[in-house]
Amino acid sequence: MLSDPFTADFLNQLETLRLRTRKEFLGSHPGSYSSPRRGTSLEFSDYRRYAPGDDLRYLDWGIYARTDRLYIKVFREEVDLFAYVFIDASASMTFPSREAKFLPATHVALALAYVILANHDHVKLHLLQHGGGASPFYRGRRRMRDCVEFANAAAPGGGLDMAAGLSEHLKRVRRPGKAILISDFLMPAAAYQKGLNLLRAFNLDIVAIQVLSRYEVDPPFPSGNVALIDSENQQEIKHQWSAAARRNYQSRLAHHNAEIRSFCHQSGIRYSFYVTDRDLGEFVFATLPVIGLFK
Amino acid sequence: MEFLNPGALFGLLALPLLLIPYLVRRKPRRLVFSSVLLFIEGGAQASARRFGRIHVPPIFFLQLLLLALLIFALSEPVFSVRPTRIAILLDNSASMQTLEDGRTRLSLAQEKIGEVIGELGVGGQVDLYLTTPTLTKVQAEPLTPGQALSAIENIRAYDLGDPPMDYDRVLRQLAGERSYERVYLFTDHPASGQSTAARVISVGRPQGNLAVTSFDVHRASLNNARLEANAVVANFSGKDETVKIALQGDGATLASRELVVPASGTATATFEGFAEHPSYQIEIEASDALALDNRRFAVAPTSRNLRILAVTPRPQSAASLKSIQGVRVDVISPAEYAKFDGRDYGLEIFHFSAPAQLPRNPALFILPPESSSLVDLGAPLSNVQVSSWREPHVLTRYVNFSLFRPTYARPLKPQSAGQIVVESPAGALVFAVERTGARYLTLGFDPLPYLGRANLPMSIFTLNILDWFFQSGGSRSQATGEPIPLTGMQSGDSLVTPAGEKIALKSASGSFAATFHQGIYRRVRGGASEFYARNLGDLGESDLRTPTPIELRGEAAHTGSTSVLFSFWPYLLLASLLLLLIEWFINPRRARATLPGVRRVSRQPV
Numbered sequence: 001m002l003s004d005p006f007t008a009d010f011l012n013q014l015e016t017l018r019l020r021t022r023k024e025f026l027g028s029h030p031g032s033y034s035s036p037r038r039g040t041s042l043e044f045s046d047y048r049r050y051a052p053g054d055d056l057r058y059l060d061w062g063i064y065a066r067t068d069r070l071y072i073k074v075f076r077e078e079v080d081l082f083a084y085v086f087i088d089a090s091a092s093m094t095f096p097s098r099e100a101k102f103l104p105a106t107h108v109a110l111a112l113a114y115v116i117l118a119n120h121d122h123v124k125l126h127l128l129q130h131g132g133g134a135s136p137f138y139r140g141r142r143r144m145r146d147c148v149e150f151a152n153a154a155a156p157g158g159g160l161d162m163a164a165g166l167s168e169h170l171k172r173v174r175r176p177g178k179a180i181l182i183s184d185f186l187m188p189a190a191a192y193q194k195g196l197n198l199l200r201a202f203n204l205d206i207v208a209i210q211v212l213s214r215y216e217v218d219p220p221f222p223s224g225n226v227a228l229i230d231s232e233n234q235q236e237i238k239h240q241w242s243a244a245a246r247r248n249y250q251s252r253l254a255h256h257n258a259e260i261r262s263f264c265h266q267s268g269i270r271y272s273f274y275v276t277d278r279d280l281g282e283f284v285f286a287t288l289p290v291i292g293l294f295k
Numbered sequence: 296m297e298f299l300n301p302g303a304l305f306g307l308l309a310l311p312l313l314l315i316p317y318l319v320r321r322k323p324r325r326l327v328f329s330s331v332l333l334f335i336e337g338g339a340q341a342s343a344r345r346f347g348r349i350h351v352p353p354i355f356f357l358q359l360l361l362l363a364l365l366i367f368a369l370s371e372p373v374f375s376v377r378p379t380r381i382a383i384l385l386d387n388s389a390s391m392q393t394l395e396d397g398r399t400r401l402s403l404a405q406e407k408i409g410e411v412i413g414e415l416g417v418g419g420q421v422d423l424y425l426t427t428p429t430l431t432k433v434q435a436e437p438l439t440p441g442q443a444l445s446a447i448e449n450i451r452a453y454d455l456g457d458p459p460m461d462y463d464r465v466l467r468q469l470a471g472e473r474s475y476e477r478v479y480l481f482t483d484h485p486a487s488g489q490s491t492a493a494r495v496i497s498v499g500r501p502q503g504n505l506a507v508t509s510f511d512v513h514r515a516s517l518n519n520a521r522l523e524a525n526a527v528v529a530n531f532s533g534k535d536e537t538v539k540i541a542l543q544g545d546g547a548t549l550a551s552r553e554l555v556v557p558a559s560g561t562a563t564a565t566f567e568g569f570a571e572h573p574s575y576q577i578e579i580e581a582s583d584a585l586a587l588d589n590r591r592f593a594v595a596p597t598s599r600n601l602r603i604l605a606v607t608p609r610p611q612s613a614a615s616l617k618s619i620q621g622v623r624v625d626v627i628s629p630a631e632y633a634k635f636d637g638r639d640y641g642l643e644i645f646h647f648s649a650p651a652q653l654p655r656n657p658a659l660f661i662l663p664p665e666s667s668s669l670v671d672l673g674a675p676l677s678n679v680q681v682s683s684w685r686e687p688h689v690l691t692r693y694v695n696f697s698l699f700r701p702t703y704a705r706p707l708k709p710q711s712a713g714q715i716v717v718e719s720p721a722g723a724l725v726f727a728v729e730r731t732g733a734r735y736l737t738l739g740f741d742p743l744p745y746l747g748r749a750n751l752p753m754s755i756f757t758l759n760i761l762d763w764f765f766q767s768g769g770s771r772s773q774a775t776g777e778p779i780p781l782t783g784m785q786s787g788d789s790l791v792t793p794a795g796e797k798i799a800l801k802s803a804s805g806s807f808a809a810t811f812h813q814g815i816y817r818r819v820r821g822g823a824s825e826f827y828a829r830n831l832g833d834l835g836e837s838d839l840r841t842p843t844p845i846e847l848r849g850e851a852a853h854t855g856s857t858s859v860l861f862s863f864w865p866y867l868l869l870a871s872l873l874l875l876l877i878e879w880f881i882n883p884r885r886a887r888a889t890l891p892g893v894r895r896v897s898r899q900p901v
Contacts, residue, residue, distance in 0.1 A: 095329035186330035216329055223352065227323035230331040237331050238323050252333045 005107060005280050006114070006148070013285065014111055015118040015141075018295045019081065021178055021205045022268065029080045033121075043078070047071040081121035082137070082177030084204065085109045086169065087151070088211075089129040090160035091231040092186055096215045098156065104276035105182050105211040106151040110144070111284050112180055115294070117141045125150050128165040128183065130158045134172070159232040162187060162195030170202050179204035184212055185260050193263055206269040207293055210260060214277045219249065299371035299862075306366040313359055317351060354882050361874040368867035378415065378476035382469050383408055383443070384424040386482035389775075389836040391452040393483065393584045395499050401452045403498040404481040408447050411479055411496075412440045422475070423447065426482075427455045428776050428811065430465065453811040454587055454775045456833020457484075462845045466493035480845070488847035495845055503532025505556065505581040506588035506837035507540075510830070512575050512595060513766065515567070520621075524566040526577040526591065530556040531838045539580040540564045544572030554579075571595055574815045574826045588837045592815050594826040601765050602639060604656075606632045607646030615746040616644075622761065636783055642764045646743065653735065655780050657764050660737040662705060669713070670737050673706035673722050679740070681724065684717045689763045690725060690736075690756070691716065699752040701740035734764060774832025775813055778806035783820070791817040793829075 021033055050059060050070035058073045087109050093102040109125065116123040118141045125135040125147060135150040162183070179199045185192050185208075199206045221228075221241040229236045239245065257273060264271035270291045274283050288294060298304060328334075385408065391401040412421060421443035423433040433446060462480060470478045470492040478493045480486075486495035509527035514520055530536050535558050541551035549569040556562040564577075578590040605613035605626045616624045627635055629648040637643055643656050649663040665672050681696040696717075706722025709715065713728035713735075728735040742760070745753035779790070781800060788800040790807055793814020800807065800818075810816060816827040835843060 092329035095327070101329075184329065186332055188332065213329075219328070221326060222324060225323040227325045228328045228331050228334060229325060231327050231329050235331055235335075236325070237334055239334050249333060252336055256333060 006110065006144075010111075010281060011114060011141075011144075013281070014114045017115045017284075017289075018119055019083065019112075019115060019121075019178060020292055020295045021081065033079055033081045043076040044073060045076045046074045048074055080139075081116065081119070082175045083113075083116045083121060083123045083180065084126060084169075084173060084177060085113055085123060085180045086126045086128050086166065086182065087154070088160060088162075088181075088183035089127040089132055089154050089156040091157050092160075092184055093156045093211075095231050096213060100215070101184070101211065101213040101276055102154075102156045104274070104280065106154070107280050108209055108211065108274060108283065109180070109182050110147055110151055111280065112293075113138070113147045114141065114144050117144055117147070122177075123147070126169045127154050127156075128160055128162065128169075129156065130160075130165075132165065132169075134169055160187070162191050163198055166195045166198050170198065173202060173204075176203045177205070178207070180207045180209065182209045182211055184216070185210045185256075186212075186216070189256075189259055189263070192260065196263070196267060196269060200267060200269075206264075206267075207291075208260070208264050208269050208271045210257065210271070210273045212273070212275055214275055217250070217253065217275055219246065221246075297373050299373055301370060303366060303370035306369065307363065310359065310362060310366075313355070313362060314351075317355060354878065357874060357878050357881065361871055361878060364867050364871040364874065368864040368871060371862065371864045372867070373862045373864075379418055380420045380437070380474070380476050381411070381415065382422045382424060382473065382475040382478045383411070383447075384426055384430070384466070384469075384478065384480040384482075385447070385450060386427070386457070386480070386484070387425045387450060387452045388427045388457045389452060389454050389587055389831050389833070390457075390483050390585065390839065390842070392454075392587050393499060393502070393504075393839055394586075395584070399452070400483045400499045401450070404483075404496075405447050405450070407496055407498065408479075408481055409444060412443050412447075415440050422473070424469075425450065426460070426480075427453050427458055429458050430460065454813040454829075454831050455811055456831070456836050457843075462495070463488075463490075463493075463847050466490070466495075466847070469493075482845065484842050484845045486845045486847060490847045493847060495847065499839075501841065502584045502839045503530075503534075504583045504585050504588070504837055504839045505530055505532070505536055505538060505579060506585070506834070507577055507579055507591040508561065508588075508834055508837065510575075510577045510591035510593050512593045516762070516765075521568055522571060522595075524569070524575060524577065524593070526564045526566075527561050528554055528556050528564065528579055529561045529834070529837065530558055531840050532558060533840075534558050536581070541578050541580070542566045542569065543576040543578065544570060545574060546576075547572075549575075573824070574828065576815075584839060585837065587813060588831055590813075591830045592813065592828040594815065594828045601641045601761060603642045603644055604635070604637050604640040605644045605646060606648050606650075607644070608648065609646065612646060612741070612743040613644065615743055618746070619758070619761065642761070646741070653730070653733075655733065655782065657734045658736075659760060659764070660735070661741050661743065662739065663737060667710075667737070669709070669711055669728055669735060670723075670726055670739075671708040671710055672739070673708060676704050676706065676719070676721055678702055679704040679719045679721070679724065682718055682720045684725075685714070688716060689766065690727070690759045692755075692759055694756050694759065695752050699756065701742075701753075704740035707737055707739045736760060736763070773827075773829055775810055775829045776808075776832070777810060777829065778808040779810060779816055779818065779827045779829075780806050781818070785821055787821070789819045791819065 047060065047063070048071065050072050054072045060071045060073050063069065063071045087106060089102070093105060095101060113123045113125065117138060120140060122137040122139050124137045127133055135147065138146055181196070181199065183192070196206065196208065223242055224240070225238060226241050227236050227238050261271050270293055272287055272291050274287070385404060387401065391399065391404065393400050395403060415421070419440050420437035421440060422437050423443055423446055425431050425433060438446060466478045466480060467490070469475055480493070480495045482495065482497060483499040485497050506529050507526055508529045510524070512522060512524045515523050524542055526540060528538065528540065536556045538554055538556060539551060540554045542549045550566045552564060554562050554564050573595055575593045575595070576590055581589050583589070601622050603616060603622060603624045605616065605624055606629050607613050607626065608629060610626045613624060613626045616622060632650060637654060637656055640656050643654050643658040644661065645658060645663060646661045647664070649660055649667045653668065660667060660669065662672070663670070679701050681699050684691045684696055701724070704719065704724060706719060707724065707726045708722060709726050711728060713726055715723040715725070716727050717723070717725035722739070724739040726737045742753050742757045746757050747754060784800065790798045790800055792798065793812050793816065810829045813830050816829060818825040818827065831837070
C-alpha cells in the first residue's frame with residue numbers, strides 16, 4: 001500500500017494516461033510506441049513490391065486487382081518505451097525543507113513513473129547529485145513500490161553541475177527513449193542549457209519539469225538587511241529586503257523561468273512549471289496534458 | 296511654555312540611542328536560501344563589504360516621534376498665563392549672605408525676583424514677604440511691579456537663622472487663602488516636588504564653610520579671677536582646614552593662634568590671661584563663602600565676683616554664703632524684692648520665696664512656695680535618701696550621695712521642660728531649667744544651714760551650685776533675635792547697634808527686640824554703657840554643604856487659588872499612546888515572528 005498521495009484512486013487515474021513521445025524509438029519488446037522499424041502492428045506504414053517469401057496475408061488484393069501487380073502492405077513496429085527520469089537531488093532541492101520541495105518533486109517523478117509502469121514500459125530513476133545513483137529499469141506496475149523506495153532513500157545534498165551530472169548517467173544509457181528532467185533549474189542559463197543539449201544529443205525525447213517551492217516564489221524574509229547563504233556553494237550575499245526587493249526578485253524569477261521555457265520551446269523540449277504547494281493531481285491531470293506529455 | 300520637570304528634557308539626548316536597535320538589526324540575519332543566483336543578478340552586495348548605507352525604515356521616524364513625545368510629556372510642559380497677582384517670599388536669613396562668584400545669594404535672588412516681576416502684566420500686583428525672623432508682609436497694600444522692584448532692592452539679609460516653618464503648607468495656604476495666582480519662594484534651600492501654584496526658586500550651590508560656632512569669655516573659676524575665652528570652630532567641608540584664630544578686645548588683637556579643624560568636625564581654641572575689655576571678638580581668617588560666621592562676639596563677665604541677691608525671710612541662713620571667697624551677698628526680705636533693682640547680680644537666691652515672674656537673672660529657688668511656675672511641691676519628707684543623680688554634671692561633681700541626706704525635703708514635680716539632676720524615690724530633689732540664656736535651679740531641700748564642715752556633701756553641693764551659676768554668668772552671648780532687656784529705663788537712654796546706628800529708647804518698651812544683626816549692642820544709660828553680644832545662633836545657616844531641602848508635597852485643591860498654568864502633558868501622553876498603537880499596527884509583524892521554513896544560521900560559516 002502506497003502512502004499519500006498515491007492512493008488507489010490516484011493510481012487508477014494515472015493508469016488512464018499514456019506518455020506521448022515525439023520520436024520513434026527502437027524498443028526491445030512489442031509495445032505501444034512507434035518504432036522506425038516495420039513491424040506487425042495494426043498501423044499501416046507503406047507498400048512494397050512483393051518478393052518471394054513474403055507473407056501472403058499482407059498482399060493488398062485490391063491493388064493487385066486494379067494494377068495486376070503484387071504489393072505487400074507494410075506495418076509499423078510498435079515497441080515498448082524506455083523512460084529515464086532524472087531527479088535533481090542537489091542541496092537546493094531541500095529548501096526550505098526536504099518535505100516541502102524534494103518530496104513533491106519525487107512525487108511528480110513517481111506519478112510519471114507509474115504512468116510508464118502501468119503501460120508495461122521501462123522506467124529508470126536517476127538522482128542528479130554528486131555520485132548520485134540510478135535505479136535499475138523497472139517494468140510493470142508492481143515495481144512501483146521499488147520506485148517509491150528508491151525515491152525515499154534519496155538523500156539530496158551538495159552542489160550540482162547539471163551537464164556533468166547528466167553526463168555521468170548518460171554514459172550508461174544504451175537505449176534511446178524519453179527523458180524526464182525534474183529540477184528547480186536555479187542555475188545559470190548556460191548550465192541548464194548545456195545539460196539539456198546533452199540530453200538532446202542522446203536522441204532522447206525530453207520533458208523538463210521545473211519544481212520550486214512557494215518560499216522560492218515568494219521569499220518570506222524579514223524586512224531589512226539579510227545575509228543569504230547559497231545552500232549549494234555557501235556563497236553569502238547581503239541584501240536589503242523590502243517589498244520593492246521582493247517585487248524585484250519575483251520579476252527576475254519570472255524572467256529566469258521564461259528563459260527556460262523559451263529555450264525548451266526552441267529545442268523541442270516539453271516544459272512545465274510546478275510549485276510544490278499545488279495539488280499534485282491537478283498538476284498531473286490538468287497541466288501536464290496541456291504540454292502534450294500524455295496521449 | 297514652561298516645564299515643571301525640566302530634568303526630563305535631558306532624555307532628548309538619549310534619542311540617538313534609538314538608532315542602536317536599527318544598527319543591531321542592520322547586522323544581517325543569516326538565512327540559507329536555495330540559490331542566491333537571482334539576487335546576485337539583481338545586484339545584491341557580496342558579504343565581503345563590511346559597511347553599507349544605513350537603511351532607516353519610515354517606522355523609525357514614527358518611533359522617534361513617539362519617544363520625543365513621551366519625553367516631552369514627562370517634562371510636564373505647561374503653558375503659563377501671565378499672572379496678575381502674585382506673592383513673593385524672600386528668604387532673608389543669614390545664609391543668603393553667602394557669596395556665589397562674588398555676589399551674595401540675596402542679590403542673585405533679587406535678580407531672579409526682578410525677572411519674575413518683569414513678566415507680570417501691567418496691572419500686576421505683588422505682595423512681598425520676608426521669611427525671617429518670622430514670615431512678615433513687607434507692605435500692607437499690594438505693590439505695583441515698579442514699587443515691588445524698588446522694595447526688593449532695599450532688602451538686606453538678617454543675621455538670623457530660618458524660622459521653623461513648613462514651607463509647603465505656608466505656600467499653599469498663601470495661595471489658597473489670599474487668592475494669589477502664584478506664590479514664589481526665593482531661597483538658597485534646594486527644593487523638591489512640584490506645584491503649579493507655588494514655585495520655589497533656589498539660588499546658590501553647596502559649598503564648604505568654616506564657622507565659629509561658640510565663643511564665651513568667663514573667669515577661670517569662682518576663686519580665680521583670670522579671664523578665659525573658649526571658641527569652637529566647625530568645619531563644614533570635606534577636608535581638614537588650618538585657620539588662624541584671633542581674639543580681639545575692643546578692636547585690638549589680644550591673642551592669636553593657628554587651629555587645625557578636621558573635616559566635618561570641630562576644634563576648640565582656648566585663650567587665657569588676657570586683659571579685661573568691655574567686649575570681645577573672636578575671628579578666624581578664612582576666605583570662605585560666608586563671612587558672617589567667621590567672627591563671634593562676647594562681652595566681659597558682668598562682675599569679677601559672683602554677686603548674689605538673697606531673698607529670704609530668714610536672713611541668718613544666707614549669711615553662711617558670705618564666707619565663700621569671691622562671693623558677695625546682699626540679703627533682702629521677699630517684700631523688698633519688688634522695689635529692688637537686681638540687674639547687677641549674677642545670681643538671685645529665693646529662699647522659701649518666689650517672685651511673681653521668673654527673674655531675668657539666673658535664680659536659685661530653695662523650697663519655693665507651692666505657687667512656683669517651675670515646679671509643684673510634694674508632701675514633706677525627712678531624711679531623704681538620694682536614689683539617682685546625673686553624672687557627669689557640675690552640680691553633682693565630688694558629691695558623695697550616700698552621705699547626702701537632707702533632713703527635710705519636699706519632692707519636686709516639674710511643671711516645665713528641664714532637667715532633673717538629683718532624684719529621690721519620692722520625686723526630684725534638684726530640677727534645672729535653662730531659659731533665654733538664664734539658668735534656674737530649684738531645690739526641694741535647703742542646703743544653706745549645712746554650709747561648712749558640718750555636712751561636707753551638702754557644702755560641696757552648695758559650692759557646685761555657685762560654680763554652675765558662675766559659669767553662666769554675664770559673658771555668655773545670646774543669639775541674634777533675642778531681645779535686649781531694658782530694665783531701669785531713664786530718659787535719654789539709647790542703644791547703639793553693631794552698625795553704629797543710635798536708637799533712642801522709649802521708656803515704655805521693656806526690651807529691644809530688633810537684634811537681627813550680629814555684633815555688640817551698646818546701651819547708653821546716663822553716661823554709662825552696657826554691652827550685649829548677639830551672635831548667629833543657627834548652625835544650619837553655616838552648613839552650606841547640606842542645606843535642608845524644601846519639599847513641596849504636590850498639588851492640593853484649595854478654594855480660591857487660581858492656577859495660571861495649563862498642563863498639556865496628558866494630551867501629549869495620549870498622543871504618544873495613539874502613536875504607539877499606530878506603530879504596533881504598522882511595524883511589520885512578520886519581521887518579529889519566527890519565519891516558518893527559513894533557517895537561521897549561526898555566525899559561523901555553514
